[in-house]
Amino acid sequence: xxxxxxxxxxxxxxxxxxxxxxxxxxxxxxxxxxxxxxxxxxxxxxxxxxxxxxxxxxxxxxxxxxxxxxxxxxxxxxxxxxxxxxxxxxxxxxxxxxxxxxxxxxxxxxxxxxxxxxxxxxxxxxxxxxxxxxxxxxxxxxxxxxxxxxxxxxxxxxxxxxxxxxxxxxxxxxxxxxxxxx
Numbered sequence: 642x643x644x645x646x647x648x649x650x651x652x653x654x655x656x657x658x659x660x661x662x663x664x665x666x667x668x669x670x671x672x673x674x675x676x677x678x679x680x681x682x683x684x685x686x687x688x689x690x691x692x693x694x695x696x697x698x699x700x701x702x703x704x705x706x707x708x709x710x711x712x713x714x715x716x717x718x719x720x721x722x723x724x725x726x727x728x729x730x731x732x733x734x735x736x737x738x739x740x741x742x743x744x745x746x747x748x749x750x751x752x753x754x755x756x757x758x759x760x761x762x763x764x765x766x767x768x769x770x771x772x773x774x775x776x777x778x779x780x781x782x783x784x785x786x787x788x789x790x791x792x793x794x795x796x797x798x799x800x801x802x803x804x805x806x807x808x809x810x811x812x813x814x815x816x817x818x819x820x821x822x823x
Contacts (some may be wrong), residue, residue, distance in 0.1 A: 694747030718773035
């Protein structure tokens with residue numbers, strides 16, 4: 642079983658005091674290889690699951706998981722969305738695969754079919770602002786660290802939460818478990 646450990650929300654920039662209006666979500670699940678599942682938000686608010694899973698090469702220097710997910714799930718948020726659509730269309734015409742399929746087949750490595758177009762799109766997205774927002778939420782690694790105090794060193798990460806409800810089945814010091822995938 643994999644645990645949900647992080648979410649990325651891609652959306653339209655909120656009005657002052659408002660929240661992000663989501664157009665897509667990516668949920669990161671851990672172990673044995675971290676992978677993202679993608680969801681597009683319909684006008685009704687329902688979610689459409691994107692087929693496949695994106696397993697970024699986190700050892701790459703640099704790694705591009707947010708850029709790849711933006712290209713795959715919400716390219717319309719780029720300030721150069723027209724250029725990104727053109728590159729995506731060229732990749733589909735020349736190689737039979739667009740940026741969404743390429744990312745969610747985890748086929749974004751150097752030398753893969755259409756890599757040049759994908760690399761160019763990555764570079765374009767990273768050198769121009771987005772007309773929207775990307776929100777990241779980390780659900781942690783399953784343990785909380787001790788609250789900081791003036792006498793606690795900055796590198797202290799000892800678990801310190803004790804279960805206060807005797808009916809809880811989690812061991813002392815643990816986080817409530819997030820949703821899991823079978």
